[in-house]
Amino acid sequence: MLVLSNDDLDGMYAHALRGYPLEACGLLIGQWQGDEVHRFVPTPNAAASSRIYEVDGRTFMAVERAADDDGLAIIGVAHSHTHTDAYPSPTDVKAAPDPDWHYPIVSLRGDEPVLRSFRIVAGDVSEEEVVVTDRPPSRPG
Numbered sequence: 423m424l425v426l427s428n429d430d431l432d433g434m435y436a437h438a439l440r441g442y443p444l445e446a447c448g449l450l451i452g453q454w455q456g457d458e459v460h461r462f463v464p465t466p467n468a469a470a471s472s473r474i475y476e477v478d479g480r481t482f483m484a485v486e487r488a489a490d491d492d493g494l495a496i497i498g499v500a501h502s503h504t505h506t507d508a509y510p511s512p513t514d515v516k517a518a519p520d521p522d523w524h525y526p527i528v529s530l531r532g533d534e535p536v537l538r539s540f541r542i543v544a545g546d547v548s549e550e551e552v553v554v555t556d557r558p559p560s561r562p563g
Contacts, residue, residue, distance in 0.1 A: 424498075424550055424551070425458040426462070426553075426554060426555075427555060431537065433464065434500050434526065437502075438535060444471060444504070445472060445473065446467060446475070449477065449498070450462060450524060451497065452497040453497070457497075459498075459524075472504050472505070497523060498539075499525060500528065502528040503527055503529045503530065503531065507529050508536050509547075510525060510527065515542055521543040524540075525539065525542055526540075537552060538552070539551075
């Protein structure tokens, strides 16, 4: 299960729409191996492509350092699909860096953005429930 705030969901949608027609991406920050997003950090798509995404290494390191300073960690990466459904492509599956991460995808194929989230472990894809809440995330420690 992935738990995120309305604000973070709105942020993901807005970032995907701003990036269109290119795929957009961003990192999810929360407690290590947790299910609750504390914040969504939009990042540039270093691939500058409408078919693939890539988080720049320097950006990743800066976000990871800031999360660590807050006692948190990167718990996933979100990205958009501009012309297809919200389901991991073979490229997404192959590139999934961490089996403990969440992989939400925003599809811009229809009239309104649609978010679905997945876990990807050793090439196996499983959809997970997404819970959107108004409550702020619980703090670490």
